[in-house]
Amino acid sequence: MQGESTISSITTQSAHISRVWGLIPVFIAAAYPLFLQGFHSVISTSGKDEISFTTTAIILLGAAFIVPIFGLIFAMKGPDFANTRRLAYMVVTTPALYTLLGTLQGMAQSPIPDELIWYVLWFSFGILVILNAKEIKNKPSDPEFTAYWKVIHGLSATLVSIFILFHMANHFFSLKGADTYNAVMELGEKVYRNPFVEPILVIFFFFQILTGIQLMWRWSTRSVPFYQSFQVASGIYLAVFLLSHLNAVFIYARIYLNIPSDFAFASGAPTGIIHDSWNIRLFPYYTLGVFFALCHLMTGIRTVALVKYKSHRSAIDRVWTVMILVSGIASGIIIAGMSGLRI
Numbered sequence: 001m002q003g004e005s006t007i008s009s010i011t012t013q014s015a016h017i018s019r020v021w022g023l024i025p026v027f028i029a030a031a032y033p034l035f036l037q038g039f040h041s042v043i044s045t046s047g048k049d050e051i052s053f054t055t056t057a058i059i060l061l062g063a064a065f066i067v068p069i070f071g072l073i074f075a076m077k078g079p080d081f082a083n084t085r086r087l088a089y090m091v092v093t094t095p096a097l098y099t100l101l102g103t104l105q106g107m108a109q110s111p112i113p114d115e116l117i118w119y120v121l122w123f124s125f126g127i128l129v130i131l132n133a134k135e136i137k138n139k140p141s142d143p144e145f146t147a148y149w150k151v152i153h154g155l156s157a158t159l160v161s162i163f164i165l166f167h168m169a170n171h172f173f174s175l176k177g178a179d180t181y182n183a184v185m186e187l188g189e190k191v192y193r194n195p196f197v198e199p200i201l202v203i204f205f206f207f208q209i210l211t212g213i214q215l216m217w218r219w220s221t222r223s224v225p226f227y228q229s230f231q232v233a234s235g236i237y238l239a240v241f242l243l244s245h246l247n248a249v250f251i252y253a254r255i256y257l258n259i260p261s262d263f264a265f266a267s268g269a270p271t272g273i274i275h276d277s278w279n280i281r282l283f284p285y286y287t288l289g290v291f292f293a294l295c296h297l298m299t300g301i302r303t304v305a306l307v308k309y310k311s312h313r314s315a316i317d318r319v320w321t322v323m324i325l326v327s328g329i330a331s332g333i334i335i336a337g338m339s340g341l342r343i
Ligand code: HEM
Pocket: 164, 167, 171, 185, 189, 192, 193, 198, 201, 205, 238, 242, 245, 249, 260, 261, 262, 263, 266, 286, 287, 289, 290, 293, 334, 335, 338
């Protein structure tokens, strides 16, 4: 009897340790603004040829990218609790959440610094996770339920992908400068800003977010193989990215500021993305927006391909790897163009 109670006390203790260990992502996410501030202060003070300043700036900007990557790794390898895993997936959305917060703060003309709200937000998430400690481990998913939502989510994705691919192609023209970018955008606008098309497009994007959240809510509690985890992580990033992006375009630019949502707006003109203390948050935000949008699509296509051609798994995985590399290169080129690189 005594042995049993000792075992149960050890189990309870180790569960407590796991829960506390599961809070590490909170500290990592909370530190995110510090990396961006550090980058900004380094590039504001450095002279052009100082290698050590450049290296420090690159490390700090790199650290901002490590935050969401850490979230993904923690969601896969961290403690096996539903709430800590969901928290880790939330950490993946850090760049999008911080941009959304900054825009909402700007619109509310809030005198409270973004960083303060950010710390309160993350530590509240952490406390919620500790208080919600009784949550069951590894909730099973209902395969019929997820299959149903997966089909619906996939079908509407086909439609929004047409817009996304044009939109991404449009961003490549940033390498040619604002005029070319805006000219291509105006061409596209004839279709996607048509009064009949635009509401349908926006409804489809919201539908995509809602069905994605349905799926994510089921999958995010479970320990799943890498591909599913990556699909969930890229999906949750996109959900927050789209909320932030649609708010910035439709409400902040077009209604609140009453300015065109053109290249100047998107690239934070006149200071640009790199040299402004607020705009620097757009760098990881856009890069991962493009990267995850393409990866989410590619990983979805991989799943469909595997259902049809199960025996060709290794070939399908090779194509997937190439497509992820291509997505990385595409997002790198786009952010370089949006940040001022011209060819
Ligand atoms: C480098 C990254 C990105 C930048 C700089 C960017 C910029 C913009 C700009 C300037 C607009 C306004 C277009 C206009 O007024 O015609 C816009 C609209 C929009 N973007 Fe993006 N975008 C990016 C990535 C994405 C991604 C990854 C998605 C989807 C996953 C997306 C979805 C949308 C949607 C749905 C609209 C609204 C279209 C409409 O006006 O009806 N964007 N974006």
